Amino acid sequence: MKKYELRDTAVTLLSRIGDQGGYSHLLLDQTIRNKGFDSRDTGLLTEIVYGTLSYKLTLEYFLRNFVSKKLESWAKWLLLSAFYQMYALDRVPDHAVIHESVEIAKQRGHKGIASLVNAVLRNAQRKGFPKLDDIQDPAERISLETSHPKWLVERWISQYGEKTAREMCAVNQVEKPISVRVQPMLITRDEAMEELESQGFTVRPSSINPQGIIVEDGNILKSDLFLSNQVTVQDQTSMLAGQMVDATAGMTVLDACSAPGGKTTHIAETMENEGKLYAYDLHAKKAKQVQQNAEKLKLTIIEADQADARNLHERHKPESFDRILLDAPCSGLGVLRGKPDIKYHKSEQDVLSLASIQADLLEQVAPLLKKDGKLVYSTCTVDQAENEQVVRAFLEQHSDFEVDPAFQADLPQAVKKAPGLTDAGLQVFPQDFDTDGFFLVRLVRKG
Ligand SMILES: C[S@@+](CC[C@H](N)C(=O)[O-])C[C@H]1O[C@@H](n2cnc3c(N)ncnc32)[C@H](O)[C@@H]1O
Numbered sequence: 001m002k003k004y005e006l007r008d009t010a011v012t013l014l015s016r017i018g019d020q021g022g023y024s025h026l027l028l029d030q031t032i033r034n035k036g037f038d039s040r041d042t043g044l045l046t047e048i049v050y051g052t053l054s055y056k057l058t059l060e061y062f063l064r065n066f067v068s069k070k071l072e073s074w075a076k077w078l079l080l081s082a083f084y085q086m087y088a089l090d091r092v093p094d095h096a097v098i099h100e101s102v103e104i105a106k107q108r109g110h111k112g113i114a115s116l117v118n119a120v121l122r123n124a125q126r127k128g129f130p131k132l133d134d135i136q137d138p139a140e141r142i143s144l145e146t147s148h149p150k151w152l153v154e155r156w157i158s159q160y161g162e163k164t165a166r167e168m169c170a171v172n173q174v175e176k177p178i179s180v181r182v183q184p185m186l187i188t189r190d191e192a193m194e195e196l197e198s199q200g201f202t203v204r205p206s207s208i209n210p211q212g213i214i215v216e217d218g219n220i221l222k223s224d225l226f227l228s229n230q231v232t233v234q235d236q237t238s239m240l241a242g243q244m245v246d247a248t249a250g251m252t253v254l255d256a257c258s259a260p261g262g263k264t265t266h267i268a269e270t271m272e273n274e275g276k277l278y279a280y281d282l283h284a285k286k287a288k289q290v291q292q293n294a295e296k297l298k299l300t301i302i303e304a305d306q307a308d309a310r311n312l313h314e315r316h317k318p319e320s321f322d323r324i325l326l327d328a329p330c331s332g333l334g335v336l337r338g339k340p341d342i343k344y345h346k347s348e349q350d351v352l353s354l355a356s357i358q359a360d361l362l363e364q365v366a367p368l369l370k371k372d373g374k375l376v377y378s379t380c381t382v383d384q385a386e387n388e389q390v391v392r393a394f395l396e397q398h399s400d401f402e403v404d405p406a407f408q409a410d411l412p413q414a415v416k417k418a419p420g421l422t423d424a425g426l427q428v429f430p431q432d433f434d435t436d437g438f439f440l441v442r443l444v445r446k447g
Contacts, residue, residue: 004100004107006041007081010048011104014077017053017341024053024341044092052077052084053340054173057147059083062129066120074108075117082121087129094125142166146173151348152333159384164419164429168382171431175338179435180220180231181211181239183297184269187230189213195225207414208433209239211266229297234262237334237428237438241327241378242266244410244442249274251322256309256365259286261293261302263327268299278316280307310364319370326365328358330379330386334437337430355385362394366401372447374404377425378440387439388424395443404444 013031016022028049032042052059059080071079082101085092098121105114135141139157143150146169156165182192189205193213196203201223206212213231225231242263247253249272258264258279268277279294281287284306294302307315309326331350336343362377369375379386395401403423408416411426420427425441 004103005035006037006045007048007097007100008104008107009035010045010052010081011074011078011108013045013049014052014081015073017049018056018077019073024049024339047089048081048085050340051088052081055084055088055147056080056341056344057149058132058144059087059147061144062087062124065130066123067116072109072113075105075113078104078108079117079120082117083124083129086121086124098122098125138162138166142169146170148172148343149346152343152346155348155351155383160382160420160429167431168429168437171434172336172343176235176430176434176436177214177216178220178233179206179212179214179236179239180226181209181234181266182213182231183229184211185273187225192225192231196220196223199223206236206239208236208412208435209243211243211269212236212239232262232265232297234266235335235436235438236433237435237440238262238380239266240412240415240428240438241325241376241440242270244407244440245270245323245325245376246374246410246442247271247275247277247323251275252320253277253323253325254312254316254321254365254368255279255325255327256312256361257281257327257329258290258304258325259283261290261304263325264290264302264304265293265297265299267323267325268294268297268302271301273299273301275301277302279304280309280312282306282308309361312365312368316368318367319373320368322370322373324365324369324373324375325378326361326375327378328354328361328386330354330358330381331383333381333383334428334430334439335380337436351381351383351385355390358386358390359393362390363397366394366398366443366445369445371445373445375401375443375445376440377443378438380436380438382427382429382437382439387427388422391424391441391443400446401443402446404442407442410442 013027017024062083078101082097085097086094102114102118105117132145139150139154143153148169182189193203201218202216204214220226245267247267247270255264259281264279279290279302287304287306290304331354418432420429428438430437
C-alpha cells in the first residue's frame, strides 16, 4: 500500500459521505474491495470512517475551538478524522496521525494548508481538547458528548428526563449485539444454540423472546443455519411485536405495513402456517420482497400485495380480522445504533408529519378488526408524539377500543419492569435490554 493511502482514503470517503450524501456502508464496502485492503487495514479504515462520522458534532465543536475560517471539504474531514484518532484511538500514536495528516495536506493542497493542519494538530496535542463537562446546559452537553442533534436531545429530555436521554444517547454510540430468530417449524432454539456453539459461535438465549438468540461472537451471516433459513436476523424488540400479536393457527390476520416482512414471517410461524395472513406495503417492490421472504421460508399462508393501508376497506369488509399488526412507518429514532450518520438527517418536522400519518393509518385499519380481536400498534422510534400520543388520541375517539387488559400480563417477565411501560403501551429504550428502541401496545376491540 502507498504511504498515507489508508488515511487519505478515509478523507475521500468522509467527504463523499459527510458532504455529498453517499451511503456509508456501500461506499466503504466498495472502496475496500477496489483497493484490496487486508483485514488489519480494513479494520482501521472502518474505525476511522465510522468513528469520525459517529462523533461528527463533537469533533466539529473541537474544530471550532482551533480554526475560525471555513475550510475546503477534504481539509475539514482530514482534521476531524485526525481529531477522532487523537481523541478516541489509544492504539494510534498522535505523532503518526499528525505526520501523515500533514503529508496528506501537502499532497492535496498547498503549503499554507499543510502548515495550518500542522499548527492545529500540534496545538490540540499540546493543549488537549476542550472539556465537555464544563458545559452547563445539559442538552448542549449531552449533544456534544454523544454527537446527537441538540433538538433531539432537548426533545428526549423533555419527554423522558435527563438521565434516560443521556443513557439513550450514550448507548446509541455503541453497536448492539446481533440477534436471530429461530424458525420453530425447522429447529428448536436449544438445537440451534447447540449447533452454533459447536461451530465456534458464542450465543445466549434472549430473555425477551422464546425464539430469540443473541450472537455475541461469530459472523452469523456465514453460518449454515442462516444460509438454510433456519434462523433469520431480527432485533429482539421486533420479535416482541410478532409475539404480542398473539396469532394462533387458523386465524385471519392482517399485517398492514409489512415490508421487508420480518414480523409477517414471525406471525405466520406462530400460526404454524395455518389460516390466512394478508401482508401489504405501500411499495410494490417491497410487497414482492415480503412474498419472496414468505416463499423462502415456505410460509404458504402469507399473501403479500401492494396497497396503501389507508385504503384497505376497498378490499376487506369491516370486522374481517382476528388480529392486526400496524407496524407503522416512523422516524426511526430507535434504530440509530450501528448507523453512524443517520441521526444527523432526522428532523423534528419528520416526527410531526409521521405522527399524523400514523394516526390516519390507525384510524383506517381499526374498523377491519373483529369484535374481541386484537391490534398491535408498533414503531421503531422513541418519541411520544408518534407513540403514546397516537394511541391516546385514538382511544379518546374510539370508545369501543381499549388497551388490552391482558397486555401487561402477557409481556415477557423481563420486560414487565421496563421503565417505559405506561398505560398507553411499552416504550423500550435501547439501553433497557441492549436492543433497538421500540414501542408497542396491544389494543382490543370490545365485544
Ligand atoms: C416499519 S416498516 C415495516 C417493517 C415490517 N413490519 C417488518 O417487520 O419487516 C414500515 C413499512 O410501511 C410501509 N408503508 C408506509 N406507508 C404505508 C401505507 N400508507 N400503507 C402501507 N404501507 C406503508 C413502508 O414502505 C415500510 O415498508
